[in-house]
Amino acid sequence: ETGVTQSPTHLIKTRGQQVTLRCSSQSGHNTVSWYQQALGQGPQFIFQYYREEENGRGNFPPRFSGLQFPNYSSELNVNALELDDSALYLCASSLGTVSHDTQYFGPGTRLTVL
């Protein structure tokens, strides 16, 4: 069974640029959630995708957007990057969208915005 994978591992961008992060869900999981983890903080929920539709969103501006594909993999896009977007971006997959579905996390993508 393949776990959650994310790419790239690290990324450096400059302010104002756009970035796309990718996530492959664990085998059998149809739900993907994205989290932002600033240094020294707990992860913050960005949004969740279920069957290619957004299914819940945290307190993040519209320049954070996502996609989910028929194979349940997902992308996180961030436009007009700001310095505060520098963080570890974590993707998690789960069997479904209910609160008791355990989320399994990938290794994360560390984004640095200069």
Place this chain on the structure above:
Amino acid sequence: AQKVTQAQTEISVVEKEDVTLDCVYETRDTTYYLFWYKQPPSGELVFLIRRNSFDEQNEISGRYSWNFQKSTSSFNFTITASQVVDSAVYFCALSEADQGGKLIFGQGTELSVKP
């Protein structure tokens, strides 16, 4: 409002000591789930346990044990006979029944186990 508080930012112990990581949560829901995750230096969050709000039985898994007390809204995690490999940041998280899969995390407790 939903919230998770891990008051201990950093804990340092010597190998073989027992250590307890505290977690206090706030929620208005009667149905909710609590989780603990471990984050080693590699960055990946590793799932440790899930507990629902209707099950207050303590749970033990090897050297790990969890104490859930609804009366004090706490879900504490104890590592018995700690080992250097236990060094990591540990997160407590809350998921409410009407919020789907949104996890609310605490700030984390960084545990350092010294040989």
